[in-house]
Amino acid sequence: MTESTMKPPKKVLSPVNWMRQHLFSTWYNALLTVVVGYLIVTSVGPLLNWVFFDANFQGSDPSDCSGAGACWLFINQRLNFFIYGFYPDELQWRVDFMFLLLAVSFVPQFIERFPGRKWLGIFGMTGLPLIGFFLIPGGSFGLEQVESTKWGGLMLTLILAYIGIIASLPIGTLLALGRRSEMPIIRGLCVVFIEVWRAVPLITVLFMASVMLPLFLPEGMNFEKLARALIGITLWQSAYMAEVIRGGLQAIPRGQYEAADALGLGYWRKMGLIVLPQALKLVIPGIVNTFIALFKDTTLVLIIGLFDILGTVQSTVTDPAWQNVAVEGYVFVAFCFWVFCFGISQYSQKLERKLDTGHKT
């Protein structure tokens, strides 16, 4: 075959022609262009002024804020509280260490050809939570104990979301497999579990975990409130995850199951080596969607008295020493959530591209 040297025709437009074609092609498009243009010009300038140019970043007390722009000074001053909650200052290195591990595990995932990044990822899913389990609460290995009631802020948000995410994926996978099982008892149990948990709002789950569960537990057996919330969040999230994964399982052609059977792989190898890798890949967007939803839903723990990042900010903006800093506080919280959720989303898209072997069966 001879390589053709012919290139597809290129369309080159001068700026004026481009505008004529895209912005002013009809009278109503022209009108829209003018109106939207006016809105952009009148809103972007003041917004930038508020966020950057008139804003106060430095100083030590509320009087250093001029009031013309955002008072970022407030965030700056209370940042420690927003990140660590009431975690003792001299022990915050533990939390910092976990943040570092988190970064070391996941930032390399964005860098193609980073040596051993797969193992770092696996460490992030297994070793990291294990280390955190001993390090953050302390009480063992000679570490001073820190009651979970003192945990708060971004740290608490990340703990809730992280545990919820990495625990719900395997549990959800098992539930999804169970729901498609040929064994009636297993299938029945999985269906009941999924339908019960999925039909309950997270707020209800959290209330039950914090208020009702202790009533049913025998005397003396009492989990911490945080542990109860975590279990509730994880189980609730698992039910959602199961349904997302089940969608992927159903999309795998029957031929794949049959080929695996014919090779004598047996149930677990068939699922683990053939079906799940393909099914999970198909539902990455759905999985990430539920991850992001959970990440934001963790703010609901506020109602059972846990202070996540939103909780810490909300409790400070009412501080009478600071006047009118609510907007700054909420913008800060929104920004924090956006950074993490956008990161998750970007990573998932990268993963999707990487796993795409370029065809369907």
Add this chain to the structure above:
Amino acid sequence: MGNPMTEQTQTSETQSSPRSEAGQKPDIIRVEGMHKWYGDFHVLKDLNLNVKQGERIVICGPSGSGKSTFIRCLNRLEEHQQGKIIVDEVELTDDVRHIDTVRREVGMVFQHFNLFPHLTVLENCCLSPIWVRKIPRKEAEASAMEYLERVKIPDQANKFPGQLSGGQQQRVAIARALCMKPKIMLFDEPTSALDPEMIKEVLDVMIELAGSGMTMLCVTHEMGFAKTVADRVIFMDGGEIVEEAPPHEFFTNPQEARTQKFLKQILQH
């Protein structure tokens, strides 16, 4: 060439009667009075078939005659409800261990290839030897490359199935089945999903395989293939075995009216 194949003929512990001098080979597959229903629909009716080791059998018949269902019963991809199927001295029952034993000895090639799209060609071939036969990865890969050479696509080993043509994919599927060193190979319409120019490359591989002494059961409409390699041709219609005969007899002197009608239809052009 062909040295991986010679291992097929080794007798396993389960095989009680060794081959006699006169070339009287044991029956490696025995089907006795087998029936199958889909719900109330009676798909397979009282099938009886004995296959000797090294025998090559072509099963043909109109669509819906149950021929695919029949060979899928032989490795329990489909369940039969009555009668006996004994493969290599192991009876297929609900017992999962029996099913696994049989599937290890029986390779299968599907109409739509059913390669695993998320694995490379080489990984497709090595998967089962590594995980089921517990062969070390290096060894499994070397053996897989041998089979890929046999099906004439060693250069595609690191590609994904989606990057290959249909004919190449089907040859990979054959190599994948052979990597388990099966005693029996089942082919379920292996060329029906292929473009005409790719059928030959797959048939060539199958003919070569037949020459190596593999026990083969092949559902196909390729009558040329049947004439060249089959020891016996089985004609099925309406879930029954209507006629079975050596290919020469089958094509020149069919006994049953239904066979005659079928042959007239497919050999017209």
